[in-house]
Amino acid sequence: MDIIQFVEQSIGQWRSQRSAHHMAFSHFEAVQSIIDIDMLSGNDPAVVELCQAYDVDPSQAVAPFQMKWEGQSDWDEDNPEVKGSAILVPVPDPVVPQRGKLLRDQGYAETIAAAGEYHFLDDGTFVLITAYERAAAEERIWFANPNLRFRVSLIKTSAGSGVVTASFSSEIRSSKA
Amino acid sequence: MDIIQFVEQSIGQWRSQRSAHHMAFSHFEAVQSIIDIDMLSGNDPAVVELCQAYDVDPSQAVAPFQMKWEGQSDWDEDNPEVKGSAILVPVPDPVVPQRGKLLRDQGYAETIAAAGEYHFLDDGTFVLITAYERAAAEERIWFANPNLRFRVSLIKTSAGSGVVTASFSSEIRSSKA
Numbered sequence: 001m002d003i004i005q006f007v008e009q010s011i012g013q014w015r016s017q018r019s020a021h022h023m024a025f026s027h028f029e030a031v032q033s034i035i036d037i038d039m040l041s042g043n044d045p046a047v048v049e050l051c052q053a054y055d056v057d058p059s060q061a062v063a064p065f066q067m068k069w070e071g072q073s074d075w076d077e078d079n080p081e082v083k084g085s086a087i088l089v090p091v092p093d094p095v096v097p098q099r100g101k102l103l104r105d106q107g108y109a110e111t112i113a114a115a116g117e118y119h120f121l122d123d124g125t126f127v128l129i130t131a132y133e134r135a136a137a138e139e140r141i142w143f144a145n146p147n148l149r150f151r152v153s154l155i156k157t158s159a160g161s162g163v164v165t166a167s168f169s170s171e172i173r174s175s176k177a
Numbered sequence: 178m179d180i181i182q183f184v185e186q187s188i189g190q191w192r193s194q195r196s197a198h199h200m201a202f203s204h205f206e207a208v209q210s211i212i213d214i215d216m217l218s219g220n221d222p223a224v225v226e227l228c229q230a231y232d233v234d235p236s237q238a239v240a241p242f243q244m245k246w247e248g249q250s251d252w253d254e255d256n257p258e259v260k261g262s263a264i265l266v267p268v269p270d271p272v273v274p275q276r277g278k279l280l281r282d283q284g285y286a287e288t289i290a291a292a293g294e295y296h297f298l299d300d301g302t303f304v305l306i307t308a309y310e311r312a313a314a315e316e317r318i319w320f321a322n323p324n325l326r327f328r329v330s331l332i333k334t335s336a337g338s339g340v341v342t343a344s345f346s347s348e349i350r351s352s353k354a
Binding site for chain 2: 015017019021122123125127144145150152156162166168170172
């Protein structure tokens with residue numbers, strides 16, 4: 001598995017069931033959402049701008065894409081809408097193509113731009129680690145079959161050993177956009 | 178990571194939060210339970226008997242253990258108790274010690290004895306695949322730190338590509354027994 005295959009397999013519309021476990025108070029949260037993942041052109045002004053913000057030559061970027069999500073949580077009844085979008089730009093390591101950076105214009109944990117480090121495990125699982133100022137995020141995504149993928153996301157303390165929230169998503173492809 | 182280290186790290190009492198996603202009808206189920214994992218002696222009559230049932234020489238077994246779980250589900254209100262125990266006996270491959278068989282006297286999916294095949298990914302994740310008569314189960318378990326482990330369990334159709342149920346557990350160690 002490399003990042004180009006991984007992004008190609010991810011393109012489309014996905015129906016997502018997400019369960020979040022809040023560690024400190026054993027709380028379960030359930031979120032149902034629709035996720036759209038669309039390929040972007042390498043010439044897209046937003047892609048070029050994100051590369052420049054991270055001092056990356058846009059010619060090193062591969063398979064940039066956009067994610068949009070819109071869902072409903074059962075947790076916060078006053079504000080159940082979960083909605084957002086992000087542009088993501090993979091920049092493979094020129095020497096070790098199994099790993100690289102993933103630039104994004106908006107992170108899950110702190111809604112600011114962030115660059116994460118990704119690599120693939122030997123079974124093709126994608127692992128992304130992103131350090132924020134006051135937290136770190138770890139995501140692992142793998143495909144059970146071409147139309148079903150799983151995602152485990154951890155929000156950790158910035159020191160990295162304490163896990164604040166762990167969430168699990170099952171994502172079923174509803175169309176191949 | 179090998180199976181002996183993995184079992185040693187797992188010994189103790191764990192407080193588990195489990196979310197199950199039932200794929201066909203987008204249903205969320207939440208289960209809270211206590212899991213006790215205890216080392217057994219290789220001479221334990223139950224271990225020897227399980228080896229014999231699978232034509233395995235008991236001297237090939239390593240780090241046998243017992244798991245007991247007791248919990249409550251929010252799904253079936255008439256029968257919310259989730260309770261059970263199993264004896265598990267790892268039998269590493271004599272040539273490739275990163276993989277092997279795991280014998281158990283009672284499976285999750287069909288409550289009959291079963292032998293699964295395990296291996297470790299390059300980041301230490303334990304992966305177990307068990308084929309039952311009418312279903313297959315895939316489990317992956319990994320440690321975020323010594324007192325926190327995650328488990329993703331899939332129940333698949335016996336052909337192996339359709340996933341019926343996916344569940345995610347966060348397990349926090351409450352004592353090191």
